[in-house]
Amino acid sequence: MPVVSLRFALGTAHSNYILDGLKSLDIYLKTNNPKDFRPTFRKKTCKDVHYFPDASFTSLDVSRLIFESNQAQTLCEYHRKGKANTFKADTVTELWSMGFKGKSVSTATEVTPPQEGHLHCGCPIREVAMEFFLWKTTCGLSSNPGLAGWIYAMKELAKQKPSTRSFWNKSIRNYTGLQAEDLISPDYGSDLFELCITLIQLHTQIQRLRILDAPVVVHVLFPDADNGNIEAAMVEYGIEAEVITKAVQLEKYWKELNAKRSVIPLPLITPTRKD
Numbered sequence: 001m002p003v004v005s006l007r008f009a010l011g012t013a014h015s016n017y018i019l020d021g022l023k024s025l026d027i028y029l030k031t032n033n034p035k036d037f038r039p040t041f042r043k044k045t046c047k048d049v050h051y052f053p054d055a056s057f058t059s060l061d062v063s064r065l066i067f068e069s070n071q072a073q074t075l076c077e078y079h080r081k082g083k084a085n086t087f088k089a090d091t092v093t094e095l096w097s098m099g100f101k102g103k104s105v106s107t108a109t110e111v112t113p114p115q116e117g118h119l120h121c122g123c124p125i126r127e128v129a130m131e132f133f134l135w136k137t138t139c140g141l142s143s144n145p146g147l148a149g150w151i152y153a154m155k156e157l158a159k160q161k162p163s164t165r166s167f168w169n170k171s172i173r174n175y176t177g178l179q180a181e182d183l184i185s186p187d188y189g190s191d192l193f194e195l196c197i198t199l200i201q202l203h204t205q206i207q208r209l210r211i212l213d214a215p216v217v218v219h220v221l222f223p224d225a226d227n228g229n230i231e232a233a234m235v236e237y238g239i240e241a242e243v244i245t246k247a248v249q250l251e252k253y254w255k256e257l258n259a260k261r262s263v264i265p266l267p268l269i270t271p272t273r274k275d
Contacts, residue, residue, distance in 0.1 A: 021045070021052050025062065034065055034072075042066050046077050049135060049153040056129075056136035057188040060181065063129035067119060071108045076128045077158045078165075079104070079121035086162075089122060097166030098122035123162050130172075130180040131165045132157070137188075174267055177204025195245060199253055200261070207263035220254060222247035 021041035028037035045052045045066055055066055068074045079087065079102065089101035100115045102122035114120045119128060140152045173179060177200055187193040206218050 018052055022054070025055060025058070028062075028065070029058070034068060037062075037065060039068075039070050042068065046080075046132075046157065049155060049157070053136040056133045057184050058186055060125065060129050060184055063132055063184060064119070064125050066132065067128065071105060071111055073105055073108075073111045074114060074119040075102070075104065075121045076119055076123045076131075076162070078160060078162060079119075079123070081158050087121060095163055095166065096122075097124075097127065097162040099124055123165075126180040127162070127165055127169055129184055130169050131160060133180070133183050134172075176201050177261075177263060191245070195250070196253060199250070199257065203254070203257045203261055204263050207261070208265060211263070211265050222250040222254070 021044070024036065024038050024041050028034065041052065042055075042065065045055045055062060064074060067076055067080070069080070082104070086096075087102045087104070088096045088098060090096050090099055098121065099118050100122040102114075102120055104121075105111055111120070115122070117126070118124055135154060135157045138154070140154070142150060142152070169180075178197065182197060182200055185193055187196075202220075206220070209216060209218065
């Protein structure tokens with residue numbers, strides 16, 4: 001696994017603190033010992049949206065570890081805030097989006113293993129990891145003309161209810177076909193990452209057209225620069241930009257998508273208006 005990279009140029013003291021966090025995470029990736037990724041850095045990562053974004057896309061395991069407390073208990077940020085009355089399991093009448101009933105403990109001796117695929121609070125790991133990734137990597141803009149060019153991050157992760165998180169995450173998965181495992185990758189920010197993400201979305205839409213029996217024929221071709229199908233100017237541009245993607249690489253990934261990707265139609269609700 002590649003060493004995670006520092007993406008923000010900040011003040012010296014803050015930069016050194018981030019570098020310490022990077023070193024701590026790098027040691028953990030080599031030893032797989034949770035104690036090596038110190039709780040100090042994990043807590044800071046959850047509290048400050050600008051701090052250490054790499055932790056949100058390194059791996060699902062690292063995302064889970066981010067939410068592990070000193071008591072070795074994993075709680076999403078919403079439940080870590082002490083909202084004890086919200087530790088409720090899903091029922092047939094209401095979706096809390098927690099799966100299983102969770103609880104908060106005061107000592108490590110009280111901690112028992114969580115349900116598989118879930119944190120101790122009862123929230124699914126993949127839902128929390130996807131929310132964490134989006135929180136760390138998504139920016140907002142203002143429509144105020146006087147604020148053109150200003151970029152904003154969502155300050156508070158803790159205010160997102162598990163049920164709200166579930167609906168937002170599922171809407172993203174439904175419309176794009178992207179899963180948490182697709183987004184959370186150490187290749188995040190690279191050209192390969194963007195290519196893979198785009199191919200997944202293309203595959204999703206093509207498969208949906210087939211499911212709908214749409215009267216279209218879609219051929220996915222990957223002409224290579226080697227066989228003269230691409231203009232010389234584009235090849236030169238690719239060399240200058242250091243983006244050389246071979247057709248054989250794309251074809252391999254496309255075959256993998258067709259072999260393992262399950263695509264379902266969009267969950268459209270029947271409208272009640274008849275006019």
